[in-house]
Amino acid sequence: MSEAEAKIRTRGLSAWFGARPVLRDIDIDIDARGVTAIIGPSGCGKSTFIRCINRLHEMTRGARMSGKILVDGVEIQGPEVDPVALRRRIGMVFREPNPFPAMSIRDNVLAGLILNHGRPSRARGDEIVEAALRQAALWTDLRDRLGAPGTSLSSGQQQRLCIARTLALEPEIVLMDEPCSALDPVASAKIEDLLHELRERYTVVIVTHNMQQAARVSERAAFFLDGELIEYADTDTIFTAPLDKRTEDYITGKFG
Amino acid sequence: MSGRKLSASDRALRWLCAAAVLVPIAVLSSLLVSVALVGFTQLDAEVLAAVGGALRDSVYLGLLSAGLAVPLGVGAAIGLEQYGARATWAELLDAKVAVLAGVPSVIYGLLGLELFARALSSGRGLLAGALTIALLVSPMIFVASREALRGVSASQREAGLALGGTRWQIVRHVVLPMAIPGIVSGTILAVARALGSAAPLLVLGGFAAARVAPEAADPLAVLPVRIFSWIAGPAREGAGGNAAAGSFVLMVVCLGLHGLALVIRGRSTGPREAEA
Numbered sequence: 221m222s223e224a225e226a227k228i229r230t231r232g233l234s235a236w237f238g239a240r241p242v243l244r245d246i247d248i249d250i251d252a253r254g255v256t257a258i259i260g261p262s263g264c265g266k267s268t269f270i271r272c273i274n275r276l277h278e279m280t281r282g283a284r285m286s287g288k289i290l291v292d293g294v295e296i297q298g299p300e301v302d303p304v305a306l307r308r309r310i311g312m313v314f315r316e317p318n319p320f321p322a323m324s325i326r327d328n329v330l331a332g333l334i335l336n337h338g339r340p341s342r343a344r345g346d347e348i349v350e351a352a353l354r355q356a357a358l359w360t361d362l363r364d365r366l367g368a369p370g371t372s373l374s375s376g377q378q379q380r381l382c383i384a385r386t387l388a389l390e391p392e393i394v395l396m397d398e399p400c401s402a403l404d405p406v407a408s409a410k411i412e413d414l415l416h417e418l419r420e421r422y423t424v425v426i427v428t429h430n431m432q433q434a435a436r437v438s439e440r441a442a443f444f445l446d447g448e449l450i451e452y453a454d455t456d457t458i459f460t461a462p463l464d465k466r467t468e469d470y471i472t473g474k475f476g
Numbered sequence: 477m478s479g480r481k482l483s484a485s486d487r488a489l490r491w492l493c494a495a496a497v498l499v500p501i502a503v504l505s506s507l508l509v510s511v512a513l514v515g516f517t518q519l520d521a522e523v524l525a526a527v528g529g530a531l532r533d534s535v536y537l538g539l540l541s542a543g544l545a546v547p548l549g550v551g552a553a554i555g556l557e558q559y560g561a562r563a564t565w566a567e568l569l570d571a572k573v574a575v576l577a578g579v580p581s582v583i584y585g586l587l588g589l590e591l592f593a594r595a596l597s598s599g600r601g602l603l604a605g606a607l608t609i610a611l612l613v614s615p616m617i618f619v620a621s622r623e624a625l626r627g628v629s630a631s632q633r634e635a636g637l638a639l640g641g642t643r644w645q646i647v648r649h650v651v652l653p654m655a656i657p658g659i660v661s662g663t664i665l666a667v668a669r670a671l672g673s674a675a676p677l678l679v680l681g682g683f684a685a686a687r688v689a690p691e692a693a694d695p696l697a698v699l700p701v702r703i704f705s706w707i708a709g710p711a712r713e714g715a716g717g718n719a720a721a722g723s724f725v726l727m728v729v730c731l732g733l734h735g736l737a738l739v740i741r742g743r744s745t746g747p748r749e750a751e752a
């Protein structure tokens with residue numbers, strides 16, 4: 221891949237919790253188009269890796285990182301980069317659906333705007349809400365109950381509401397940390413359908429424990445083990461002809 | 477199988493639990509009923525006037541001290557909240573204030589006497605009383621507010637961070653709305669506690685030391701103070717009836733405030749309707 225194409229590049233990225241290293245020397249180029257899957261056994265540093273990309277990692281007490289992360293060729297951990305502004309460009313969806321309980325469905329979608337700039341005008345807000353809910357395949361279900369609490373929805377709908385809330389800020393990158401692991405198969409399938417649409421407009425990085433899911437939704441896959449990037453290639457290659465024995469063992473379910 | 481034996485001890489435990497629940501309820505309701513019976517039978521125009529005056533003073537004092545203590549207690553809790561879990565000194569301050577909240581109320585009376593009545597020579601009026609009560613309740617309000625704010629889960633804060641919120645924006649739009657019921661109920665409980673306790677004002681007003689009977693005109697002659705003097709003071713006509721009626725009213729007020737606090741705390745945080 222030519223460097224110009226890479227949306228996210230890391231060079232020598234390492235991360236710690238206190239004195240404990242959890243990521244070691246990660247070099248990766250993530251394509252602007254499509255979905256990149258991060259796979260690996262529990263505790264290997266997948267969440268930490270994506271949390272470095274939106275600089276959420278450093279918000280944990282005692283957590284630290286070193287090395288370089290470049291988004292569009294610009295280093296994001298320099299003192300001149302405002303992490304708050306960065307996080308508006310890089311959205312994140314978490315493992316547990318976490319809509320804001322004190323906000324209506326409408327306000328949940330607008331939450332990012334309400335936080336940053338204050339509430340938009342009624343008309344502008346309506347536009348944003350409709351566009352974001354349509355992208356999250358929620359509009360037809362929820363158009364008549366936008367005033368209901370965000371927590372009144374099923375967990376699958378709550379997770380899609382969280383996706384809508386992220387998209388409403390028109391981010392360039394969407395990070396997803398096992399977005400389906402709290403959901404039933406039907407709700408998971410809906411999120412996967414969504415991913416097929418999102419890949420056209422956003423750089424998507426998704427952490428998943430589900431190998432079938434990784435195979436279905438991603439173009440490229442990165443296998444992490446014990447804080448190291450073992451193998452990174454086209455998803456087809458990773459699943460059919462991995463170069464590293466450890467990747468093959470993980471894919472075929474020998475461990476993890 | 478020791479199934480029979482188990483179920484026997486099970487049953488014993490159940491009875492014990494039931495007793496643990498029922499006894500306080502029985503005691504409380506018999507207290508309520510007896511105070512109500514005695515209080516009611518004593519009610520006449522004169523008693524009503526005496527109790528009503530004391531109640532009015534209690535309300536003034538309560539409102540004024542809450543007005544002083546709420547900005548202090550809630551404001552400090554919100555201020556600290558912004559520093560999140562990172563600041564160790566915030567934890568230290570927490571511990572200190574928690575200790576303050578445990579200081580017996582009579583000590584605050586002495587403090588108020590020294591600080592406000594004597595040093596600031598503001599006299600022993602309503603202001604000195606309200607300042608003293610505010611000192612007493614603001615640590616309690618602070619502790620309740622901190623607890624309510626910290627009860628908001630980390631995942632909510634992370635969601636706010638991931639949307640590009642600053643700490644303050646997250647506190648303002650995400651954390652505070654979720655914590656409001658806890659803050660309000662904690663404030664009501666603290667004020668109710670202060671309104672029911674006579675000790676600090678007995679000290680501040682000099683009613684205890686000088687054996688001065690509080691006059692109805694005295695702004696510090698709030699309900700518990702009057703009840704105390706009706707009971708402990710020189711026997712005067714009508715004092716017994718006043719004390720019974722006053723106790724009844726005080727109990728109703730305090731239980732009512734506690735009930736209100738419970739309702740507010742239990743109320744789920746519904747959405748605020750979107751206003752454009």
Ligand SMILES: Nc1ncnc2c1ncn2[C@@H]1O[C@H](COP(=O)(O)OP(=O)(O)OP(=O)(O)O)[C@@H](O)[C@H]1O
Pocket residue numbers: 237242260261262263264265266267268269280
């Ligand atoms: N807040 C924290 N404080 C200390 N150590 C942590 C913290 N969060 C994670 N860790 C440790 O860092 C390592 C990497 O964690 P991380 O959450 O990135 O793993 P993961 O690959 O996402 O795992 P999972 O699949 O279980 O989500 C783990 O060993 C974990 O125990």
Ligand SMILES: [Mg+2]
Pocket residue numbers: 266267268397
């Ligand atoms: Mg994880």
